[in-house]
Amino acid sequence: MSIAGVCLEKPGTKVALTGNEAIARGALEAGVAYAASYPGSPTAEVLGTLSRLAGNFKLYAEWSVNEKVAMEGAAAASFAGLRSLVVMKADGLNVALDFAGALAISGCRGGMVIVLGDDPNAHSSVREEDSRNLCKAIHLPVLEPSSVQEALEMTREAFSLSEDLKLPVVVRCVTRVCHASGDVELGELNRPLPVPDFTRDNRVITFGIQLHALQEQKLARAAEWACHSGFNSYTGPENPERLVIACGPCYMHALEALDMLAATGVGVLKLGVTWPLPHQLLLKYLRNASEVVFAEEVEPFVEDNVTSLAAMQIPRGIKFYGKRSGHVAGPAGPGIGELDPDILASSLAGIFGVKYETPGVSGRAEALELLGEKMPDRELAFCAGCPHRASFWAVRAALELDGRGGIVLGDIGCYTLGMARTGYNLLQTVHCMGAGIGLAGGMANLSRFGFDRPIVTLVGDSTFYHAAIPALINARYHNSSFLCVVLDNETTAMTGHQPHPGRSVTAMGEPARTVRMEELLQGVGLPYVVQDPYDVEATIDVVCNMLGQEGPRVLILRRTCVLAAVRGKQKARVYVDQEKCIGDSCGCGRFCSRVFACPANVWDAAGGKARIDEAVCNGCGVCASLCPQGAIVVERAVL
Amino acid sequence: MPGQELLVKEIMDRGLCSSCGMCVGLCPYIKTAGDRVRAIYPCGIEEGACYGVCPKTSLDISEMDMFVHGREREDHALGIYSGIYYARATARADGAQYGGITTALIGLALREGLISSAILTGGDIMNPRPVLAATPGEVNSCAGSKYTGVPTLLELNRAAGRGLTGIGLVGRPCQVAAVRKLQRGKLPPERTYSDRLVGLMLGLFCFWSLSSELYGFLARETKGEEIIKMDIPLEGPGVLTKTGSRRWRVDEIRPFINKSCNYCFDSTSEWADLSVGSTEQDPGWNTLLVRSGQGRDLVELAADRGVLEIKDYPAGRLPVLRKAALNKKMRVLALAEKEPGNGGCPAIPDKYLREMNVQWGGINR
Incomplete structure (x- = not known):
């Protein structure tokens, strides 16, 4: 909501912040000195906020x-x-997991907080992964805010806990908290920072099972x-019963x-600490309860x-209701979706045997009927003028x-949207960052089988x-024959145009040494x-030519994100x-509006x-170049 | 009139497209790369111009004779023509094939304002491409035969879009047929091109074209040397490079013959204004068939201006040429009989069939 609110030096004041801003504020109140991230929904705005404030604080922030x-x-x-x-x-934890697991063993020194953005219902993700199971697997404590206020407080307190335990602490924040807005009460800023040092006497090593025992002690x-x-x-x-x-x-x-x-x-028992x-x-x-319901x-x-x-601690039987029993379930089934x-x-009505009817007047069906044709039909699509549309067509x-x-x-x-109509249903696999190239290499290596x-x-x-x-190195090394097309829109567009190593500026707005893709x-x-x-026609030609070549090869389709x-x-x-x-006499079949x-x-x-x-x-102006009648006019080409 | 779906099913998917290029650019869905023409996206339109102008879809030879020449043919080997000659250019363009009369005639028509520009096959043997030539210099740079299918007619759609008229055209028999189908009004009324779009059609003799696999073959055989010239005389296909020449047996390039050519009934561009081919006898001359009044006028002008040197077609050669053309037709008929209902083969009226059989028999005797 407001970057000004995040850095407001008035403890006790209430300001409206988003969950992500509250996390940033919490970190600032805790005296965070180093923040790093790779952008991803729902938590992309945390580092975005911190990087904009880096100049106001003694803070290093990087994408x-x-x-x-x-x-x-x-x-x-x-x-x-x-x-x-x-x-x-x-999904980022999966990428970082190898190090995260080792770090959990070695432990840390200054308070270290890992903010994990889970996306139940996969609003802006390919999956709705619940990161808590991984956190448990690698022995990291997990805090879960249920409100914007808690997002601030938990982040702040997580630093202290981490420092006490000498163990990174996870704040698991879901989309509905990250993207919610609410009044939060601000705490103190300007916590003094220590001078960093790591001398020859410091050792942070992941080795041996005695450290595993130490991990269990930390969790206890x-x-x-x-x-x-x-x-x-x-x-x-x-x-309670x-x-x-x-x-x-x-x-x-x-x-x-x-x-x-x-x-x-x-x-109602609210758990803010869900692991351990x-x-x-x-x-x-639980001691006297006979019926227990889980909401998570x-x-x-x-x-x-x-x-x-x-099962281990309470000798009598308790009836547990949740996803395992099938009682707590959304329309897609237990454990699926928000x-x-x-x-x-x-x-709860089903479990407790009481009557409950979904509110009628403001019900979904009526609302949809009322909206009727006023609601534009919007499918997942590339933005108007998106260079990916031209690339996918070519x-x-x-x-x-x-x-x-x-x-x-x-x-x-x-461009993951290219699996749908907007990308002419072109994509046949979608998995995780970089997977397409590894898969391409594997497919290419099947040539020896025909x-x-x-x-x-x-x-x-x-x-x-x-x-x-x-994966590209692997392909080159094994001469795996495929065409890698880099859809280079010169930004991390999906998450909000964050800079990346191909850009000439850092998260903090400092000039960067661009890592050129070509190099x-x-x-x-x-x-x-x-x-x-x-230039669709020329692109078609280039792709055709490159399809005919052998070995691993790369086509960079470069055009800045239109937005x-x-x-x-x-x-x-x-x-x-x-x-x-x-019109319909053309024979193009409404190409521009229906197909392109x-x-x-x-x-x-x-x-x-x-x-x-x-x-x-x-x-x-791409549609103008594709209209068979030449009926589309571009008045001033600026792009 | 059916549309893209049937065109894809009957022609493209069966490898019967000859890459004439007539359908390319009529809509945003049919594109070309090298010698390939493909529908890149189903347009969903039941009746499409693409099917109507395709030379490989329904084409009745007698109807086409009537449309182009105003009468039915007597000669079932070479179609309708008013004269056959040997001819050569007095000033042969660099790289021109045999007598170089194609380049000379188009250059003359352009200089005289009989045509505004010409659709030709430019580039070289290994990398031919469609060209819309607007100057005699550009025409000369396209001299020399190319042996792969080049969809040059896409330039006709492009030129029509720009409102050009009086365009000259040098093409293979399938391309001549495609333009004649276009002229017969196989476009929807709103898209119909000007009657004056095409000013002259010079058709080539063509018994088959080759697929782009030829390039790989030539590159391997010549070890990547630049090819200056190619031709396919009776002795077999050959190329000239900077360091010498190579010649192969026809069987070595036979696998590259486009499938569509096996169903082609027309080896001499029967519906062109003029048809030009080799003599199979004297590499310094061309065979020239004059088919229309317009073609006659241009040839007479060329003779007057001293652009062409023309002599009688040797009487003894005519049966040889006719036999070659009729043999090709008979092979197509045999193939069509073996695969009934196959697209890509024209409809031949019974009368024509009977007469053709008589003429073919006559040759054999």
Whole structure:
């Protein structure tokens, strides 16, 4: 909401912040000195906020090349005695996991906090991974804020806990908290920073099982701390028979759901520390309970760990309701997707045997009916003027022209949308950062078994730096024959135009030593061609030619993300000459609006001709070059 | 009239497209790369111009004779023509094939304003490309035969879009047929091109064209040397490079013959204004068939201006040429019989079939 609020030096004041801003504020209040991240939703704005404030504080902030490097950088600061923060989405932990697991063993020195953004329902992710299971596997404590205020406080306190335990602490924050806005009460800023040092006497080594024993001791201490932490709280009767255990935003949902059901006598135990579990606290409320309901997203993490605790500690049977029993479930089934007050109210009503009907008047069906045709039908699509649209059209055209049934392997970025209609359904695989290139190499190596289809893999520029290089080296080393197309829009577009090593500026706005993609490719020894995808015909030719070549080879389709390109500039005016457009008589079958399908190309049903939605159009002019009648006019080309 | 879906099914997917280029650029869905022409996206339109102008879809020989020449043919080997000659250019363009009369005639037509520009095959043997030539110099730079299918007619669509008229055209028989189909009005009314779009059609003799696999073969055989000239006389295909010449047996390049050519009925561009080929006898001369009044006018002008030297076609050669053309037709008929309902083969009226059989038999006797 407000960057000013994040750096406001008025303790006790309430300001409106987003969850991500609250995390940034919490880190600043804790005296964070080093922050690193690779951008990913839902937590991209944490480092974005910190980097903008780096000048106001004694703070180093960087967009790292990937999450593992980010975590290593932050760990180094911690080893030298500073407080450090590393931020990533759940998928990022997978990238950083090798180091994270080792770091959990070696431990850290200055307080180190790992903010993990989980995305239940996969709003802006390819999966809804629950990172808590990995945190448990590598023995890291996990805090889970359920509100914006808690996001601030937990981040701040996590630094102290980390410093006490000499162990990084995870703050797991889901989309509904990261992206929510709320009033938060500010704490003190300007915590004095130590002078970093790491002398010849300092050793932080991951080796031997005695350290494993130390990890278990640290977690036992964390569990002890959790039992007394204010982040866990209980409301309800002293010895509840019915108990709801909730964490994250599900705590709020649970309170609301119980209110909607007018259920009384139900205890609600909020867990702010979900790993390690506060055993004594849990046992206190489980002792007399006969029915226990779990409200959490996404996996039954607390559920599994609490039921296992109860099995060992409580001699009588308790009825547990949750994802395992199938009672707590959204429309897609237990453990899939987000929960909300309505889902929880329905679930609780079923468990407690009371009647509950989804609110009628403001119900979904009525709302949709009321909105009727006013709601524009929007599918996932590239922005108007997106260079990827031109690239996907050209690659598709070239593959058809090539005619050998070439395959296309995808990757992670805006262009992941290319698996859908907006990318002409081109992508056949989508997995994780850089996976398309490794897969392409593997497919190419099948040639010795007779696999002879041309192989194309599409990767973005940020992903190229993040995870593509080892796979390209492998391809060069084994002479795996495929065409790697880098869709270079010169930014990390999907997450909000964060800079990457190909850019000339850092997160803090300082000039950077650009790592040129061409130089990297030269270094690896891969041949490459650079082409502007807006010139569709030429791009088709280049892709056709390169499809016919052998060995690993790279085509850089370079064109700045249109949203970045037009920022602050007057856009070119593009319009359809209504004399020249001959509508359905053309034989193009409404190519611009129906097939090429840029959101700015619309069909004027009344006039029976094509039109440009000039409010949406970004003036790239690619449609003008593809219209068979030459009916689209570009007035001032600026791009 | 069917559309892209059938064009893809009947012609493209069966390898029967001859890469004439007539459908390229009519819509945003049919594109070309090198010698390939493919539909890159299903347009979903049931009735499309692409199917109508394709020379490999329904084409009735007798109807086409009537449309182009105003009468049915008597000669089933060479089609309708008013004269056959040997001819050569008095000033042969560099790189021109045999007598060089194609380049000379197009250059003359351009200089005289009979055409505004010409659609030709430029580039070289290994990298031929469509060219819209607007000057005699550009025409000369396209001299010399290329042996792979080049979709040069895409330039016709492009030129029509620019509003050009009076365009001259040098093409293979399938390309001549495609333009004649276009002229017969196989476009939707709103898209119909000007009647004056094409000013002259000079068709080439063509028994088959080769696929782009030829390039790999030539590159291997010549070890990457630059090829100055190629031709395919009776002795077999050969190339001239800077260091010498190479010649192969026809069987060595036979695998590269485009499948569509096996179904082609026309080896002498029967619906052109003028048809030009080799003599198979004297490499310094061309065979010239004059088919239309317009073609006659240009040849007479060329003779008047001393651009061409023209002499009678040797009487003894005519049966040889006719036999070659009829043999090709008979091979197509045999193939069509073996694969009934196959697209890519024209419809031949019964009358034509009967007469053709008589004429073919006559030759054999």
